[in-house]
Amino acid sequence: MSLVKFKSYNTNDTIAAIATFPSKSALGVVKISGKTALNIIHKIFVPRRKKDIRKAKTYTLHYGWIIAGPKAGKKVIIDEVLISIMKKPCSYTCEDVVEISSHGGVVALNKILGVILKQGCRLAQPGEFTYRAFLNGRIDLLQAEGIRNIVEAKTEYTLETAASQLKGESLEKFDCIKRAIKDIFLLTEVDINFPDDCVTEFKAIKNKIKNISCRIKDILESEKQTRAIKDGLKCVICGKANAGKSTLFNCLLNEERVIVSEIPGTTRDVIEETIDVKGVPLRIYDTAGILTPRNFIEKKAIEKSSKIFNEADLIMLVLDGSRALDGDDRFLVNKIKDLCNEKSNICDDTKGVVIIINKSDLRQKLNLKNISHIKGFRVKLSALKKEGITHLEKAIFKATNKFGDKTKDMVFLNAYQGEILKSAYEDIKEAEKNLNQGREIDLVNLSLKNALDNLGKLTGEVFCEELLESIFSNFCIGK
Ligand code: GDP
Numbered sequence: 312m313s314l315v316k317f318k319s320y321n322t323n324d325t326i327a328a329i330a331t332f333p334s335k336s337a338l339g340v341v342k343i344s345g346k347t348a349l350n351i352i353h354k355i356f357v358p359r360r361k362k363d364i365r366k367a368k369t370y371t372l373h374y375g376w377i378i379a380g381p382k383a384g385k386k387v388i389i390d391e392v393l394i395s396i397m398k399k400p401c402s403y404t405c406e407d408v409v410e411i412s413s414h415g416g417v418v419a420l421n422k423i424l425g426v427i428l429k430q431g432c433r434l435a436q437p438g439e440f441t442y443r444a445f446l447n448g449r450i451d452l453l454q455a456e457g458i459r460n461i462v463e464a465k466t467e468y469t470l471e472t473a474a475s476q477l478k479g480e481s482l483e484k485f486d487c488i489k490r491a492i493k494d495i496f497l498l499t500e501v502d503i504n505f506p507d508d509c510v511t512e513f514k515a516i517k518n519k520i521k522n523i524s525c526r527i528k529d530i531l532e533s534e535k536q537t538r539a540i541k542d543g544l545k546c547v548i549c550g551k552a553n554a555g556k557s558t559l560f561n562c563l564l565n566e567e568r569v570i571v572s573e574i575p576g577t578t579r580d581v582i583e584e585t586i587d588v589k590g591v592p593l594r595i596y597d598t599a600g601i602l603t604p605r606n607f608i609e610k611k612a613i614e615k616s617s618k619i620f621n622e623a624d625l626i627m628l629v630l631d632g633s634r635a636l637d638g639d640d641r642f643l644v645n646k647i648k649d650l651c652n653e654k655s656n657i658c659d660d661t662k663g664v665v666i667i668i669n670k671s672d673l674r675q676k677l678n679l680k681n682i683s684h685i686k687g688f689r690v691k692l693s694a695l696k697k698e699g700i701t702h703l704e705k706a707i708f709k710a711t712n713k714f715g716d717k718t719k720d721m722v723f724l725n726a727y728q729g730e731i732l733k734s735a736y737e738d739i740k741e742a743e744k745n746l747n748q749g750r751e752i753d754l755v756n757l758s759l760k761n762a763l764d765n766l767g768k769l770t771g772e773v774f775c776e777e778l779l780e781s782i783f784s785n786f787c788i789g790k
């Protein structure tokens with residue numbers, strides 16, 4: 312959606328859209344919001360019990376039929392439906408809202424939408440219902456972002472965090488920071504306006520500003536983890552050819568995504584899938600088990616694997632328990648030993664490591680003492696027989712749990728909101744610097760004002776067209 316289009320949203324119009332994904336499904340929902348929503352439904356809906364639907368009480372359900380205008384003198388029934396009436400101001404948009412639950416299916420839903428639009432309302436833009444909820448003061452911008460993340464949630468973890476944001480917990484965090492800044496801002500105002508009458512406690516102010524900058528920094532730092540929770544932690548499966556990586560990958564995925572074969576080196580490229588392990592989203596990469604390239608393609612495959620290896624948050628090394636450790640295993644074990652001490656991309660801790668001793672269904676020949684020098688969780692399993700997978704899931708959860716330490720600070724921000732928060736942080740740091748260097752209080756006052764302004768943009772108190780655009784243009788139609 313372009314900026315111009317966003318500005319031209321006419322909030323006086325009644326809008327309508329299909330709110331569910333139009334496909335072959337049992338049910339579908341079409342939503343209408345605005346001044347004429349009740350009049351429109353009155354014209355196109357025939358209730359089973361004769362009544363004037365416009366006079367129905369709010370939060371009521373009504374059974375009947377949606378009809379199209381007369382065809383050959385007769386009204387045509389489009390579908391048997393249930394209508395929900397939600398009158399202003401107690402609705403999603405704070406306007407009169409009607410939701411039509413019909414049978415699913417592209418044709419039926421489009422036909423119902425077509426009949427509604429013919430009554431003089433227009434098709435809603437993406438996110439326009441939520442935009443109205445914001446304009447009418449029902450939600451703030453952080454809640455709007457929370458709603459978007461609920462709709463897009465890939466795992467339970469994302470859903471939980473987004474839901475707490477929708478409850479207003481993120482707003483409360485920022486309000487608390489804003490209140491603290493405002494208190495200091497007012498002290499600086501007094502100092503500026505009545506320089507002779509007041510003795511400002513600069514030491515106390517310095518401490519308070521430091522505290523605020525730490526709180527904003529914590530939220531900014533949790534951003535990497537928030538992104539990981541949303542997009543998934545990078546987890547790489549490595550091991551020499553034939554160790555059983557692809558079998559394990561398929562097992563975790565519960566499908567035959569990767570070709571499993573006895574010929575070593577069958578997986579030539581890196582394969583990626585997202586899975587949910589106890590609510591933690593993992594982007595799993597099955598890497599080529601080739602360690603010494605025989606041709607150009609294999610060389611490229613190794614290069615790609617190495618890159619993913621370095622970027623990974625979690626490394627799963629698969630060893631074949633039915634064979635003694637060989638040169639290829641040792642090469643990987645040493646590589647992981649070095650990587651173990653490297654910092655993770657998403658937290659101050661080191662990368663997570665899980666060592667998998669596969670093929671536990673066969674006679675075991677691997678001497679565990681030979682791998683005792685590398686850190687990490689150890690799990691024995693049989694990927695082929697699908698035995699020990701729950702132990703692996705527990706180990707993955709434990710190894711990745713440290714990345715969730717800062718979840719209390721997590722706030723879902725889009726890229727633009729993140730930039731605004733960074734600016735607020737810089738404003739606070741500037742105020743701190745000016746205070747420490749004993750500069751004029753006017754400068755401190757100005758930086759605090761800028762910080763308040765930026766935080767106001769985040770919550771929606773200060774109007775920022777670009778921010779609105781960045782949030783609402785990413786919604787789907789009907790939300
Ligand atoms: P990759 O090269 O590491 O991806 O290994 P694959 O997953 O392609 O497996 C190589 C061979 O080992 C195949 O014949 C698999 O059926 C077999 N395999 C994998 N996991 C197990 C296991 O747990 N037990 C047994 N007995 N065989 C396995």
